[in-house]
Amino acid sequence: MVRVRFAPSPTGFFHIGGARTALFNWLYARHVEGIFILRIEDTDRERHIEEATDIILSDMRWLGMDWDEGPEVGGDYGPYFQSQRDKIYGEYLEILGKKDKIYERDGAIYFRVSQEPQLIDDLIRGPVYRMEEKDFVIFRSNGTPVFHFVNVVDDAAMEISHVIRGEDHLSNSSKHVELFKALGAPVPKFAHIPLILKTNGSGKMSKRDVGALVEDYRKNQFLPEALRNYLCLLGWSPKDDREIMPIEEVIRLFDLCDINKNNARFDDKKLAYMNAAYVKNMPLEQFFDKGKSLLSDFNAEAHYVDQVLTICQEKLRSFGELNHFVSYFFDENFDYDKGAWSDLRKRDPVLRIGEFLSATEGIEDFSEQKLEEMVGKLAEARGVKTGDYIHGVRFALSGRTVGPSFYKMVVIMGRERVVRRLRRALVELEKWQ
């Protein structure tokens, strides 16, 4: 039975690198129908463990990862918080004592290394040999156990079969292999996954980098499926050029031996592209639900909101932009974009807006088709391009030169609102000419 674990330290943040490590563990467990364990490594008692743990649990759930054993779900190998496993650590320390593998110095307990090269059986990198030269502390002089010790004891006690973790731990693995052997426990298989490098600059991504935290993406309304999909592709690929793919398909194909050896640089542009693709392909019902919750501040009629959302889906790249993208639909006091105006003014916008306004009075049916015909006739009669009307009127109605499909926008706004806004624009833009 494959048993893997993700063992974060509750630092108060859940960063992208940790999320990817968790994801690869989860994918592998689901692929082989094994057990995915979440273990909280809270040996550093100084910190606020409850809140910090909640952040990890919440962000993992947001990304769609569930765990078979761990906090809130329990399991036969608990407790799953290291702070509650002192008794177990004491027992394992005794084993090392009986085998004469440890000694005390300055109040701390040291582990005696063998000074022989240790084999790290790595599924991604192949066999790696590394020798640990110096004895190291496993219990501090204040009586608390150290990471290397608790990590190995827990992996042994929880019968972890595969240790999937970041490559920054590869050098630690020689310590850990020695500990497993000294404890008389089977040495697990290892899979050291490549690191995620900063988008700009050198070195691995750290908590302080922009966009390094999962919560940043939640706040900015990224779709979790998109972030997850992107993370799957950082160091792994289906090898057939597919990129946007359902998680079930990733689970079906995922295997440790297909993970890349080299580090990957985080590319926020590609993530943004993926998020846009997910937004565009969202089922309309889901798009409505998500959109409505974000637009609740506008206090607009539900039907109007639905209509606005419907015409915006194809243009929207991120829900983080939704509020701004549609604000003028609901707010009569929108501003006119001065930069856009300077590009527009050579098209005689005030003249076109006036003509458009007069013409709308002549059509009974305020529909896309009629409006399009109307603009076509106007343009022909005046010898200008239809775009001149569209640009000018869009600006009058929204203060911008970009937005959803023009005729759809006009129809949804409705005659009354359109007329009111065009009149206001004529008065204000007159001064700008």
Next chain:
RNA sequence: GUCCCGUUCGUCUAGUCUGGUCCAGGACACAGGAUUUUCAUUCCUGCAACAUGGGUUCGAAUCCCAUACGGGACGCCA
């Protein structure tokens, strides 16, 4: 400094194990163009890489060695 890992377009990658089908494929980004409605949509086109040097071989992106470069680890942090 010591030890460990890595090196294909600017970025993510396919191809490397099982050398010839690769004058290296896809995607993002970027640059042009098209859609007689803007574009932050869609489509098309273009740009662009096997780190370097040796070796093995009829033949090397693919195997071996060295160098360079990048990354990581060397805590009574995790």
